[in-house]
Amino acid sequence: MQVSGQCHCGAVSFTALIDPNRVIVCHCADCQQLSGAPFRAVLPTPVAQVTISGTPKNYIKTAASGNRRAQAFCPECGTHLYATEAQEPKVLNLRVGCIQERAQLVPTVQIWGQSAMPWLDDLMHRPLHAQGLTSPPLKRRADHRA
Numbered sequence: 001m002q003v004s005g006q007c008h009c010g011a012v013s014f015t016a017l018i019d020p021n022r023v024i025v026c027h028c029a030d031c032q033q034l035s036g037a038p039f040r041a042v043l044p045t046p047v048a049q050v051t052i053s054g055t056p057k058n059y060i061k062t063a064a065s066g067n068r069r070a071q072a073f074c075p076e077c078g079t080h081l082y083a084t085e086a087q088e089p090k091v092l093n094l095r096v097g098c099i100q101e102r103a104q105l106v107p108t109v110q111i112w113g114q115s116a117m118p119w120l121d122d123l124m125h126r127p128l129h130a131q132g133l134t135s136p137p138l139k140r141r142a143d144h145r146a
């Protein structure tokens, strides 16, 4: 499946030929901290299948294991775009949040459950507004089932 993505300001964009059945949700502490979100969805894609325009900046993250990973982000707006091997990138873990077709990219597996937020299972039982707090709440599947 062909997808396109870009950072928030548009300085960096990409197109990629991806496998939509490979989306992973990662609950590791690094993903939480780097993304500023409770978890992150990533899509591993061979580097040869990704065309990038613009120049991302890399932050090299060294894991406790010594494994070094390049975290690519837009130097203008800070959007995270992908992570890859620090030396000789082979696979780009594209950040699903910056892919235009993300609603179609359904995660098939989750990793690092040991650091997952304990409240995630209850999240979809909380009120969900269509937009901001003053917008109407949405009816959800769980509501219809009841």
Ligand SMILES: [Zn+2]
Pocket: 007, 008, 009, 010, 011, 012, 074, 075, 076, 077, 078, 079
């Ligand atoms: Zn940007």
Ligand SMILES: [Zn+2]
Pocket: 026, 027, 028, 029, 030, 031, 032, 112
């Ligand atoms: Zn992670």
